[in-house]
Amino acid sequence: MAEPHPVDVSELAPVHVEKLKVSDEPAIEIVDMNKWYGQFHVLRDINLTVYKGERIVVCGPSGSGKSTLIRCINRLEEHQKGRILVDGVELTSDLKNIDKVRSEVGMVFQHFNLFPHLTILENCTLAPIWVRKTPKKEAEETAMHFLRKVKIPEQAAKYPGQLSGGQQQRVAIARSLCMKPKIMLFDEPTSALDPEMIKEVLDTMIALAEEGMTMICVTHEMGFAQAVANRVIFMDQGQIVEQNEPKAFFHNPQNERTKLFLSQILGH
C-alpha cells in the first residue's frame, strides 16, 4: 500500500466548475452486488448509480474493497450476486457483453501497465486498430491528438521504459482515451508516483473532467477530490459506509469510521 500524498488544492490547475455538469441519465447501475474471494466476503450489498458526467472519488483504508469495486465494473473481477449494468449492458458471463463494456470503459492502473515491447504510439493505436478496426492512419492521428492533450506528443516514438513514471501514467490515460470511452476508471493512478509527478497526472485528470467524462477514481488525493469530485464515497470492510458531496464529506463526516479515516489521512 503506497503512502498517500495529499496534494494541496491550491497547487492544482484551476478547475472550471461551470463546465462540470451531471446529467440524470445513469451510466453505471450497481444493484445489490456481492463478491467473495473464496470464503472472504469482499464486497457486501453494493448499491451505486453513477450518472453521466459524474466524477466520483472512492476512498477508504487498504483492503476495504474499493479497487475490487471498480475492477468489477469492467469485469476484471467477477461478482457472484447482484447486477451491474454499464451503459445499459448487463455484465454476465457472456464474453460479447464483456468485450463491449470493456471497449466503452477506459481503465488506468496504479502501475500504468503500458506494453513495454511497443512504442508509445503503438501502445495508443493497438486497441483502436484491433478492437475498433480503425484504419492505422486514422488511429495514429487520434493517438497523436490525445498525446498532445496529455502534453507528451514528442515521446511518441519512444518505449515506455524510457519515460518517467508521470509520463507513463499520462500515456496510459491517453491510451484509454484513444478508445473514446464513455466512462473512465482510475485505480489509484498516483499511488506509484513520486510527489512531483502526481500533479501532472492530476492536472490531466482535471482537464478530462472538464470535458464531461464520467469518472470513478480510487485515490487518496483529497485535494483532487475537493476540487473535482461531485461525490465522495467512503468504503470500509467491503461496504459503502458514507457518501456525500465533497464539502459536506470533508467538513461534516457522519460516520465514526469516516472521521477516523479522515483524521488519519489528512494528518490532523
Add this chain to the structure above:
Amino acid sequence: MADIAFSRIEMLPPVAPPASEVGWIGWARANLFSSWLNAILTILSGAAVAWVVFHIWPWFAHAVWNANSLAECRQIIAERYGEGASGACFAVIRQRWHQFLFGFYPQHLYWRPTIAFFLMLVALAPILFSNVPRKLLWFSLVFPGVAYWLLWGGSLILPVAIYAGFIVGWLCHRLAARFNSSLISVIAAVAGTLIWWSFLAGPVARGLGGVLPLSLEPVASKQFGGFMLSIVIGMTGIAFSLPLGVLLALGRRSDMPLVKAICVGFIEFIRGVPLITLLLVASFLLNIFLPPGTNFDIIVRVIIMVTLFSAAYMAETIRGGLAALPRGQYEAADALGLDYWQAMRLIIMPQALKISIPNIVNNFISLFKDTTLVAIIALLDPIGLVTAIRADTAWNGIVWELYGFVALIFFILCYSMSLYSKHLERRLRTDHR
C-alpha cells in the same frame, strides 16, 4: 590548525591515461598479471596451451587429403614424414563428402537438395531478420511444400493438394463466421481441412495429376542421409515445435478443464518418456496401430515424434515466460477490450517469447543435436554414416577424423543458433536503453 580554505584558480584539462592502463598492455595487466599468483598461473596456462598445440599441430600438418584407404594414408605419411609420424587422414572426408551431405540420395539428383537448401536460407531470412522485406514471408509459407517436392520428388500436385486443405479450412472459417461464434468457426475450419485431406485431396490430386504432369523423379526416404537428413528433421521439428509448444503452454494455463487436462497429460507423458523410446515406437510400433494399408513415411514419423517431444519441453519453457509476465499486462489487455487471442498474440506472447529466447534456442539446439539419435533406427544421419564408413574395410580403424568432422559441423550450426539468439535478444531489448 591548518588552513582549510581552498579555491581553485585554474580548472584542470583532461589528460590521456598512462600507457599501462589502456590498450593491450593495460588489458594484460588487469586480466593476466594483476598479482604474483595470477602471473604464475598465466605463465603455467600459456605453457600448457603451447604444449597441447605443439603435440596436436603435427597431426594437422601431416594431414593427407588424397588417398583411397586408411592404409594408403598411413603409407603416404610414413613416406613424407618418416616412420612413426602421426597425421590426420582427411582423405576419408574428401572421398565421402557427398555421402556426408546427402547420404545415398541419387547422385544425378544432388541439385534438388542443394536448391532446397538455398531456398531454405531465403525462406528463413524474413523470419530471422527484420530488415528483410516482409513480402518474402509469403515465400516462407510456400517453402515447406516446395522443399518437400524437391526432396522427395513425385507430383507437385500432392503438396498443392495439402496446401489447398488450409485454404479450404480458411473458407470454412469464413462461411462459419456468420454464426458469430469463434468456437463454431474454429471447428468448421478444422473439420473442413480434415475432410479435404482425408477424402477429397487424393481424388483431386489424381485427377489433376493426369492434366498437369508436373512430376520429379521420386526418391525414397531410406535414400536420405547425412547432414541433409539432420537438417530436414531438425528444421521441420524446430518450425513445428514452437507453435505447438505455444498452444500447449496456453492450454496448460487455460480455464477450460478439458483443454487443461489434455495439455498437462500430453506434456507430462512426453517428458516422462525418453526420445529413443519414441523413435523406436515411430520405427517399429506405429505401423501396428495405424489402419492397415496406410504406409506412413519413416522420416515423417520421426519428424512427428521429434516435434512432439520438443513441443512438450517448449511448452514448459514458454509457460515460464508467461508466468514471468506481470498480471497487469493481462489486465491492461483485457481492459482495452482485446479478446483472448488478440491479447495473447499482440501483448502476451511477444513478451513471453522474448523472455524465453535463451531457453527456446536451448531447446532448438538440443533438438538439432538429438536428430543424431535416428541412427538408432537405422537412418543414415551423420553418426549413422560414420558407423557405415568405419565398417568399410578401406577405412576400418579411423575415428578422430570422422567424429571430429561431424562434431565440427554440428558445432558450427549450433553455435550460429546461439549467436543468433544473442542478436535477437539485443534487438528486442526495449526496456532499458
